Amino acid sequence: MSSKIRVVQYGMGPIGRGIAQLVLERESLILVGAIEIDPALVGKNVGEVLKGGEKPGVEISEDAEAVLASSAPDIVLHATVFSLEKAAPQIQQVLEHGVDVISTCEELAYPFYHHPELSEEMDRLARQHEVTVLGSGVNPGFVMDKLVLTLMAACRRVERVHVRREVNAALRREPLQRKVGAGLRRDQFDALVAEGKIRHVGLPESAAMIAHIMGLEPTDITETIDAVIADQDMTTPFLTVKKGEVAGVEQVAKVMAGGEEKITLELRMYVGAEAAADTIYIQGEPEIHMTIPGGIHGDVATAAIVVNAIPTVLSAKPGLITMIDVPISYWGP
Amino acid sequence: MSSKIRVVQYGMGPIGRGIAQLVLERESLILVGAIEIDPALVGKNVGEVLKGGEKPGVEISEDAEAVLASSAPDIVLHATVFSLEKAAPQIQQVLEHGVDVISTCEELAYPFYHHPELSEEMDRLARQHEVTVLGSGVNPGFVMDKLVLTLMAACRRVERVHVRREVNAALRREPLQRKVGAGLRRDQFDALVAEGKIRHVGLPESAAMIAHIMGLEPTDITETIDAVIADQDMTTPFLTVKKGEVAGVEQVAKVMAGGEEKITLELRMYVGAEAAADTIYIQGEPEIHMTIPGGIHGDVATAAIVVNAIPTVLSAKPGLITMIDVPISYWGP
Numbered sequence: 191m192s193s194k195i196r197v198v199q200y201g202m203g204p205i206g207r208g209i210a211q212l213v214l215e216r217e218s219l220i221l222v223g224a225i226e227i228d229p230a231l232v233g234k235n236v237g238e239v240l241k242g243g244e245k246p247g248v249e250i251s252e253d254a255e256a257v258l259a260s261s262a263p264d265i266v267l268h269a270t271v272f273s274l275e276k277a278a279p280q281i282q283q284v285l286e287h288g289v290d291v292i293s294t295c296e297e298l299a300y301p302f303y304h305h306p307e308l309s310e311e312m313d314r315l316a317r318q319h320e321v322t323v324l325g326s327g328v329n330p331g332f333v334m335d336k337l338v339l340t341l342m343a344a345c346r347r348v349e350r351v352h353v354r355r356e357v358n359a360a361l362r363r364e365p366l367q368r369k370v371g372a373g374l375r376r377d378q379f380d381a382l383v384a385e386g387k388i389r390h391v392g393l394p395e396s397a398a399m400i401a402h403i404m405g406l407e408p409t410d411i412t413e414t415i416d417a418v419i420a421d422q423d424m425t426t427p428f429l430t431v432k433k434g435e436v437a438g439v440e441q442v443a444k445v446m447a448g449g450e451e452k453i454t455l456e457l458r459m460y461v462g463a464e465a466a467a468d469t470i471y472i473q474g475e476p477e478i479h480m481t482i483p484g485g486i487h488g489d490v491a492t493a494a495i496v497v498n499a500i501p502t503v504l505s506a507k508p509g510l511i512t513m514i515d516v517p518i519s520y521w522g523p
Numbered sequence: 524m525s526s527k528i529r530v531v532q533y534g535m536g537p538i539g540r541g542i543a544q545l546v547l548e549r550e551s552l553i554l555v556g557a558i559e560i561d562p563a564l565v566g567k568n569v570g571e572v573l574k575g576g577e578k579p580g581v582e583i584s585e586d587a588e589a590v591l592a593s594s595a596p597d598i599v600l601h602a603t604v605f606s607l608e609k610a611a612p613q614i615q616q617v618l619e620h621g622v623d624v625i626s627t628c629e630e631l632a633y634p635f636y637h638h639p640e641l642s643e644e645m646d647r648l649a650r651q652h653e654v655t656v657l658g659s660g661v662n663p664g665f666v667m668d669k670l671v672l673t674l675m676a677a678c679r680r681v682e683r684v685h686v687r688r689e690v691n692a693a694l695r696r697e698p699l700q701r702k703v704g705a706g707l708r709r710d711q712f713d714a715l716v717a718e719g720k721i722r723h724v725g726l727p728e729s730a731a732m733i734a735h736i737m738g739l740e741p742t743d744i745t746e747t748i749d750a751v752i753a754d755q756d757m758t759t760p761f762l763t764v765k766k767g768e769v770a771g772v773e774q775v776a777k778v779m780a781g782g783e784e785k786i787t788l789e790l791r792m793y794v795g796a797e798a799a800a801d802t803i804y805i806q807g808e809p810e811i812h813m814t815i816p817g818g819i820h821g822d823v824a825t826a827a828i829v830v831n832a833i834p835t836v837l838s839a840k841p842g843l844i845t846m847i848d849v850p851i852s853y854w855g856p
Contacts, residue, residue, distance in 0.1 A: 212679050215679075328677065337673060339851075339853065340669070340670060340673045340852065341670070342831075342852055342853035343831045343832070343851035344665060344824040344828055345824075345831075345853055346545055346823060346830075347548075347855065348853050348855060403852050403854070404853065405855055405856060475823060476819060476823045476824060478815060478819060479817070480813060481813070481815075481816075482812060482813050482814075484812070486811060487809040490679060490808060490809045491677040493679060494677055495676055495677055497679075498675075498678075499676070513850075514850060515850055516850050517848055517850045517851075518676035519676050519736050519847060520676060520678055520737065522680065523680070523738060
């Protein structure tokens with residue numbers, strides 16, 4: 191490409207900062223704006239809040255309208271909230287400026303099942319302004335859906351899909367260890383689950399995407415959240431988990447059809463997961479059993495997938511699209 | 524879709540028959556023609572030459588022009604020869620009829636490196652007739668390229684790619700066991716390699732595709748073919764391999780850049796490969812190590828990938844495209 195692609199980063203939390211960092215590293219991209227409402231970040235230079243402390247000369251602003259109007263972006267990379275209802279006004283504002291969007295909003299990964307009206311509205315708006323909007327990321331967006339679909343392409347026939355992502359929370363940052371409930375008593379864990387505070391968002395979206403490809407829609411998608419209980423005392427750099435306490439979370443989404451369990455997605459994130467791995471098992475012809483020992487690192491991969499999707503989204507047809515619709519690959523350096 | 528997609532199968536050898544069989548199994552497709560020059564097949568009903576012996580009422584014809592003119596296909600699935608020079612006139616004839624093509628021609632998987640002029644000519648012809656042509660299959664087309672690119676999408680940075688496909692020839696049909704040289708003496712094997720009779724076509728194409736995505740082109744791609752020697756006596760249902768004889772073939776393609784080996788593709792097909800598997804190792808950030816124990820079955824998967832690519836190719840932009848450009852997934856039943 192002759193000139194650099196102009197990027198605005200919308201949301202400068204941990205994921206947004208990871209994306210912004212990668213934008214700065216890629217020669218073909220230029221960061222032209224950064225939007226964030228957190229008062230602790232507003233007014234700072236993007237370089238100040240990234241590791242390495244580079245100074246790209248972009249000030250973080252809380253005024254999305256001003257940034258979009260003045261920075262002439264080619265694309266906005268959006269990483270704020272998992273809720274599509276909350277993210278939609280932010281994304282729609284970008285679409286109204288005639289700019290493509292890639293968002294890590296979990297519920298946008300495959301929104302047609304859970305938010306059909308909002309999906310239709312967003313699709314119409316994107317088409318009206320001749321721009322594209324894609325929900326992406328590592329999970330949902332890759333490990334438990336796009337990679338599964340890609341492997342399914344090698345099958346004459348698919349009977350059943352089983353995906354398991356097992357993450358050793360002991361090797362991750364403290365917020366993740368707290369988020370999965372490590373070190374809590376069972377009753378504390380259950381109370382937080384009931385409040386919706388322990389929950390990874392995205393499994394039903396991945397399940398709906400796979401179900402669609404298997405021709406199973408409309409379907410019932412069930413989701414359960416349970417504790418993984420420690421069978422021994424364990425210590426991480428940040429906390430201690432005693433035997434009998436909660437080591438982490440196990441979340442399972444299932445799609446039933448014709449009385450059979452056709453899709454099972456299991457996400458287990460806990461302290462002490464020694465066999466951490468991403469595994470995909472496709473029952474069909476041929477059978478395919480794929481394993482990625484250690485699993486794909488979530489935070490690193492999300493930034494990569496979003497940035498690597500830029501050229502595809504820039505040339506995609508207008509509208510609300512999903513990872514089903516886009517060929518993905520690396521795009522460097 | 525409201526009406527069935529009309530398919531002509533061009534080439535009724537083992538791969539073509541596998542594709543035709545799957546076309547007959549899919550409710551959304553209808554086989555409307557079959558082209559083949561082998562006198563043993565011409566004039567027969569497609570159903571007669573497929574396992575199961577169904578009778579779809581399509582007669583195999585050697586007259587491509589007549590089939591294309593009379594059957595009004597939406598797409599032609601082409602599986603004849605690995606050589607692009609030999610396949611090109613066949614494919615171009617289809618394009619001139621204004622029909623999309625998916626071909627298993629190995630050299631078409633990524634033809635820009637080895638056949639730049641022919642690629643340009645074919646691309647121009649396809650655009651002129653507003654149709655799309657795609658080279659596809661399991662290898663090249665999937666295991667050692669498209670799947671690799673898909674995994675690379677999760678990487679911020681890719682340093683080096685190493686793919687190994689190890690196939691246990693003992694579990695495959697007799698022609699494959701013979702083709703890889705099982706049971707030959709070393710001097711016999713070397714003579715056949717020198718004559719070009721023992722060679723899998725497609726590794727340099729896969730390597731060129733990955734190199735392109737890594738931004739390494741233009742590059743030197745080297746390819747070596749060597750024997751795997753049996754370290755014990757072995758017997759298959761079809762032949763015997765004595766210790767010291769050839770068990771099969773090892774073919775390696777490499778891409779060097781800046782004095783470093785950046786891409787290594789190893790294909791090992793031999794009798795006695797007990798750890799048969801497809802493995803992809805991406806050195807970068809994050810590192811990704813993927814394994815499919817047993818590997819993806821070649822013949823089954825090639826038919827699946829070709830048929831599963833139909834909807835994508837029908838809606839793709841006109842021209843000569845590659846697996847880089849298309850999102851792939853299952854599409855059933």
